[in-house]
Amino acid sequence: MQSEEEHNKCGTVTVTVYKDKTGHPYFTVTTDTDEVLPVSYVIEDTLYLY
Numbered sequence: 001m002q003s004e005e006e007h008n009k010c011g012t013v014t015v016t017v018y019k020d021k022t023g024h025p026y027f028t029v030t031t032d033t034d035e036v037l038p039v040s041y042v043i044e045d046t047l048y049l050y
Contacts (some may be wrong), residue, residue, distance in 0.1 A: 006046045009034035010033065010035045010036055011031055011035050011036035012030050012031065012032045012033075012036070013029065013030070013031050013036050013039055013040045013043060014029070014031075014032075015027055015029050015043060015047070016028045016029075016030070018032075025050075029043055029044050029045055029047070
């Protein structure tokens with residue numbers, strides 16, 4: 001495995017999970033750059049199946 005120093009960071013995807021009054025979880029997915037938007041879409045689509 002290569003170290004982080006050998007790569008250039010493209011961005012960050014953050015998943016924040018909440019629970020509503022009934023205890024049902026919901027989430028938000030945010031990115032800090034447009035370059036990682038496709039990754040965030042995959043995460044959102046997967047979480048919606050949850």
